[in-house]
Amino acid sequence: MPEIATQENQLINKKDAASIGHKIWINEGAGKEKNLISWDKKFASLGIGHFIWYPAGIKRAKDDQFPQILEFLQQQQVELPEWLQNTPDCPWNSHEDFYNNINSDKMLSLRQLLKDTIPFQVQFIIKRLEQALPKMMAATKQQGTYVRKQFDRVAQTPMGIYAIIDYVNFKGKGTSEKERYQGEGWGLLQVLENMPGNSDNAITEFVLAADYVLKRRIKNAPKDESHWLVGWRNRLKTYTY
Structure with a gap:
């Protein structure tokens, strides 16, 4: 292959x-x-x-x-x-x-x-993600370079490509204005934006940032979505083993 x-x-x-x-x-x-x-x-x-x-x-x-x-x-x-x-x-x-x-x-x-x-489907998804990165970087304006850096940090870890692809399948790229509660999104873009970028463990940063944006989604949601959090967190745990 x-x-x-x-x-x-x-x-x-x-x-x-x-x-x-x-x-x-x-x-x-x-x-x-x-x-x-x-x-x-x-x-x-x-x-x-x-x-x-x-x-x-x-x-x-x-x-x-x-x-x-x-x-x-x-x-x-x-x-x-x-x-x-x-x-x-x-x-x-x-x-x-x-x-x-x-x-x-x-x-x-x-x-x-x-x-x-x-x-091959994994390969295709990766190709499409690479093509989508310029749009993600443009959507975040001042943080575009930072988002690209965090993407590459995560992608270089053993579980990183899986985590990135799965999260997009799970919660989207984060570029659609329709995927917002009170102006704040919960997709891959928002996860990368919220990574601190200052540790040696990029995948742990990714998981913690994802947990943060998902909790923020629940806080901002017009209806109660808290019952989803346990399942969401169980999925995030698969990114670290």
Whole structure:
């Protein structure tokens, strides 16, 4: 498998990508194949990254990610099922249609592809995160350089890439103005902004900063969200072992 380099040339090899992907699969779908595919409102949600795949004729409110990962897989010389090689749009157009076909040959081959390519999905997510960093840095204005430095500090730790990817899956990048309570967000950007940056243990800083922004979210929330905190903290604990 091709390796991935961060800005600091830290390589993500096949073994590491597979390990990271498995952890995320456990967090997002309990490690069950059936949870690699689902329907979310108006689109299919696929793989460990919940990659969006819209049917034809649906207004795209979000980035149509699954066609992009299919292209990425082909670039990595992954052989796709024939029906996916020229299928830009999701062939199922509703929740009912999707689950009526849940055991069809197409669905079975789709699940198998998603299971077999988990390391590649990790690579794709890392690539997209690198592409998103300039937007994150721009969103924070005066702290852009600081955010980049903290990102690289975390990424260079043994659990760092996993922590970054999983947190984005879990609470987003933090760049959307819609993801704010009382003007304060809780995504990756806010975690990086709140890292002190003055210790030798970047991953511990990351976890503590994440805990802080999640508690702040609960404090600022219009409705009581405190019942989520135990589960959120249990997820953060996986970043340190």
